[in-house]
Amino acid sequence: xxxxxxxxxxxxxxxxxxxxxxxxxxxxxxxxxxxxxxxxxxxxxxxxxxxxxxxxxxxxxxxxxxxxxxxxxxxxxxxxxxxxxxxxxxxxxxxxxxxxxxxxxxxxxxxxxxxxxxxxxxxxxxxxxxxxxxxxxxxxxxxxxxxxxxxxxxxxxxxxxxxxxxxxxxxxxxxxxxxxxxxxxxxxxxxxxxxxxxxxxxxxxxxxxxxxxxxxxxxxxxxxxxxxxxxxxxxxxxxxxxxxxxxxxxxxxxxxxxxxxxxxxxxxxxxxxxxxxxxxxxxxxxxxxxxxxxxxxxxxxxxxxxxxxxxxxxxxxxxxxx
Amino acid sequence: xxxxxxxxxxxxxxxxxxxxxxxxxxxxxxxxxxxxxxxxxxxxxxxxxxxxxxxxxxxxxxxxxxxxxxxxxxxxxxxxxxxxxxxxxxxxxxxxxxxxxxxxxxxxxxxxxxxxxxxxxxxxxxxxxxxxxxxxxxxxxxxxxxxxxxxxxxxxxxxxxxxxxxxxxxxxxxxxxxxxxxxxxxxxxxxxxxxxxxxxxxxxxxxxxxxxxxxxxxxxxxxxxxxxxxxxxxxxxxxxxxxxxxxxxxxxxxxxxxxxxxxxxxxxxxxxxxxxxxxxxxxxxxxxxxxxxxxxxxxxxxxxxxxxxxxxxxxxxxxxxxxxxxxxxxxxxxxxxxxxxxxxxxxxxxxxxxxxxxxxxxxxxxxxxxxxxxxxxxxxxxxxxxxxxxxxxxxxxxxxxxxxxxxxxxxxxxxxxxxxxxxxxxxxxxxxxxxxxx
Numbered sequence: 202x203x204x205x206x207x208x209x210x211x212x213x214x215x216x217x218x219x220x221x222x223x224x225x226x227x228x229x230x231x232x233x234x235x236x237x238x239x240x241x242x243x244x245x246x247x248x249x250x251x252x253x254x255x256x257x258x259x260x261x262x263x264x265x266x267x268x269x270x271x272x273x274x275x276x277x278x279x280x281x282x283x284x285x286x287x288x289x290x291x292x293x294x295x296x297x298x299x300x301x302x303x304x305x306x307x308x309x310x311x312x313x314x315x316x317x318x319x320x321x322x323x324x325x326x327x328x329x330x331x332x333x334x335x336x337x338x339x340x341x342x343x344x345x346x347x348x349x350x351x352x353x354x355x356x357x358x359x360x361x362x363x364x365x366x367x368x369x370x371x372x373x374x375x376x377x378x379x380x381x382x383x384x385x386x387x388x389x390x391x392x393x394x395x396x397x398x399x400x401x402x403x404x405x406x407x408x409x410x411x412x413x414x415x416x417x418x419x420x421x422x423x424x425x426x427x428x429x430x431x432x433x434x435x436x437x438x439x440x441x442x443x444x445x446x447x448x449x450x451x452x453x454x455x456x457x458x459x460x461x462x463x464x465x466x467x468x469x470x471x472x473x474x475x476x477x478x479x480x481x482x483x484x485x486x487x488x489x490x491x492x493x494x495x496x497x498x499x500x501x502x503x504x505x506x507x508x509x510x511x512x513x514x515x516x517x518x519x520x521x522x523x
Numbered sequence: 524x525x526x527x528x529x530x531x532x533x534x535x536x537x538x539x540x541x542x543x544x545x546x547x548x549x550x551x552x553x554x555x556x557x558x559x560x561x562x563x564x565x566x567x568x569x570x571x572x573x574x575x576x577x578x579x580x581x582x583x584x585x586x587x588x589x590x591x592x593x594x595x596x597x598x599x600x601x602x603x604x605x606x607x608x609x610x611x612x613x614x615x616x617x618x619x620x621x622x623x624x625x626x627x628x629x630x631x632x633x634x635x636x637x638x639x640x641x642x643x644x645x646x647x648x649x650x651x652x653x654x655x656x657x658x659x660x661x662x663x664x665x666x667x668x669x670x671x672x673x674x675x676x677x678x679x680x681x682x683x684x685x686x687x688x689x690x691x692x693x694x695x696x697x698x699x700x701x702x703x704x705x706x707x708x709x710x711x712x713x714x715x716x717x718x719x720x721x722x723x724x725x726x727x728x729x730x731x732x733x734x735x736x737x738x739x740x741x742x743x744x745x746x747x748x749x750x751x752x753x754x755x756x757x758x759x760x761x762x763x764x765x766x767x768x769x770x771x772x773x774x775x776x777x778x779x780x781x782x783x784x785x786x787x788x789x790x791x792x793x794x795x796x797x798x799x800x801x802x803x804x805x806x807x808x809x810x811x812x813x814x815x816x817x818x819x820x821x822x823x824x825x826x827x828x829x830x831x832x833x834x835x836x837x838x839x840x841x842x843x844x845x846x847x848x849x850x851x852x853x854x855x856x857x858x859x860x861x862x863x864x865x866x867x868x869x870x871x872x873x874x875x876x877x878x879x880x881x882x883x884x885x886x887x888x889x890x891x892x893x894x895x896x897x898x899x900x901x902x903x904x905x906x907x908x909x910x911x912x913x914x915x916x917x918x919x920x921x922x923x924x925x926x927x928x929x930x931x932x933x934x935x936x937x938x939x940x941x942x943x944x945x946x947x948x949x950x951x952x953x954x955x956x957x958x959x960x961x
Binding site: 318319320323324325326327340349352353354355356357358373374375376377378379381382383385386387389390391392393394395422423424484487513514515516517 | 567568569570572574575576577579580637638639640643644646647650651652654655656657658661743746747748749893896897898899900901902903904905907
């Protein structure tokens with residue numbers, strides 16, 4: 202009993218700290234607590250706890266007055282084609298930190314059940330000219346604000362959402378591959394044959410409703426796949442698989458409207474990060490307005506050569522174990 | 524009347540001889556092989572092709588572009604020559620109309636072969652999005668098919684009526700079919716007026732629609748960012764290329780039909796000479812747009828353009844590029860400038876070279892560009908960096924070409940390849956001129 206109440210207190214405190222991020226539900230909860238305090242200021246005896254209100258003053262209240270608010274998981278209903286309201290997802294990739302560990306790619310391949318021979322997330326060995334330094338560059342779907350792929354799709358199978366995501370409805374795709382021709386980032390992959398995920402990867406599809414929000418779940422023959430920014434993770438309040446898998450904190454994921462991005466360890470101001478480290482976007486001249494930003498590979502802590510150990514020019518997806 | 528009977532004997536439908544039968548069986552065999560390959564592609568998926576994520580389009584698309592281009596012959600020869608009152612067109616307009624119909628139908632089928640999910644064809648209509656160039660194609664190709672069919676059909680009406688009469692006793696069943704097709708044509712002044720007005724309208728319609736068709740075909744490529752496609756020159760480049768492909772196929776088909784049906788009295792050296800000039804004009808216009816397309820990017824030599832052009836000029840695609848440019852375009856154009864170069868036999872060789880060049884040209888427009896994306900090609904099997912069609916692709920592509928030839932063969936077999944009534948009218952006019960002049 203004692204134990205569980207402590208736990209609930211901790212959850213509540215946790216919420217209080219998170220209140221700076223201000224989920225609408227959280228602030229409502231606090232207001233409710235405050236009104237209860239006013240009502241029975243001479244309340245029962247027992248443990249009191251200290252809380253900080255939104256304006257920064259500390260207050261003491263009786264622990265019995267504290268209610269637990271359930272985690273706000275997927276409480277907001279939204280149209281899959283419209284996207285999550287009032288969000289705008291961005292990613293920042295810090296090239297200075299990448300040493301081609303490829304954990305991002307392995308995690309992505311695993312969680313999207315990729316059976317083809319072309320990964321959705323690739324780490325390119327880049328070198329602009331012979332005289333400039335080589336570096337590793339992870340690349341995924343740029344979720345452009347002016348996506349060329351969406352413009353050319355004849356059936357609205359690939360679409361752009363208000364929250365920035367470019368997703369694919371694999372039930373609608375006719376397999377014309379025009380989007381692949383249109384994408385300048387070579388990010389789209391095609392299911393040339395039956396993916397057979399259930400057999401080679403033991404994919405469990407029981408109780409799963411296929412959705413554009415989870416690419417590769419399942420993949421369909423004759424349709425296009427690509428990085429989806431993992432909305433199935435976002436709705437669980439978790440970060441995309443590549444972000445959490447990276448041992449070097451290369452990927453920062455976040456919300457442009459909140460102006461914050463996090464790599465799971467540190468949370469930073471998005472705009473400040475880009476300013477401080479001279480962030481840029483790929484093929485800016487084409488006007489595609491990508492939502493993936495890169496930080497230049499300067500002041501690197503690791504040697505480029507260290508990454509060569511894992512580099513395989515001709516393979517990005519490990520063939521499944523037989 | 525006797526004159527018309529002899530015309531029907533020369534120009535009307537005739538049973539195949541042995542050569543014709545062997546030819547038809549051969550074509551059917553190729554088509555069947557292609558259908559089997561296509562069914563296998565449906566079952567296994569496009570894994571059976573050699574297309575992959577980088578070479579995401581291949582021979583199907585280039586073959587499609589070739590068919591679309593060839594169908595332009597309906598607009599250029601038939602409509603333009605008619606509207607400009609060039610009477611030397613009479614003996615071969617029907618063949619041109621037949622080629623246009625066969626090619627545009629096969630273009631429509633070929634693009635569907637490239638679709639990986641033909642079972643979802645209906646999505647193109649129920650979920651159509653107007654900003655996609657593919658939707659423009661979905662609109663323009665059926666339109667062009669209909670107009671091409673009308674352009675073939677309308678001028679046929681009097682001939683169908685003649686054939687109905689001709690076969691009334693010998694083949695009553697066939698006569699009935701021709702009778703139905705003739706829509707009760709009696710040759711009355713009202714009917715003649717309606718018919719010529721109808722043809723006039725179709726001829727005026729088919730020119731802009733033909734140009735739009737070629738333009739949209741070019742835009743399929745030039746609406747992307749890809750180096751080698753992202754060119755404002757592309758639409759006129761494709762239109763002039765279609766002019767070349769159409770007229771050269773026409774010359775080749777005319778030669779064969781004339782030989783097989785023994786029409787030397789109707790399609791004379793004079794007509795070949797005219798066609799030769801026409802083809803030369805087409806080739807020189809196309810050469811002009813080729814210069815724009817290749818030499819100007821080579822002049823500024825932006826890095827990506829330079830890499831792309833390098834593979835064409837000196838790299839992996841140097842052989843097809845120079846073959847297409849020199850043997851398939853420059854040399855024929857120059858030879859056609861001389862009178863001796865416009866003799867039927869020479870023209871057959873030249874036109875076949877130009878047709879081959881036109882077909883291969885589309886291949887080197889599609890493939891090399893796809894193999895030079897903006898990002899380096901990494902993390903995929905080495906074989907994905909090159910493209911050469913697989914056996915399935917060759918069989919299926921061969922079948923589409925054979926099917927086009929089969930349609931042409933079928934129509935040439937059952938329709939008067941040269942308008943009978945029109946030829947008779949023209950002969951009468953000439954006779955009248957002769958009798959009144961001296």
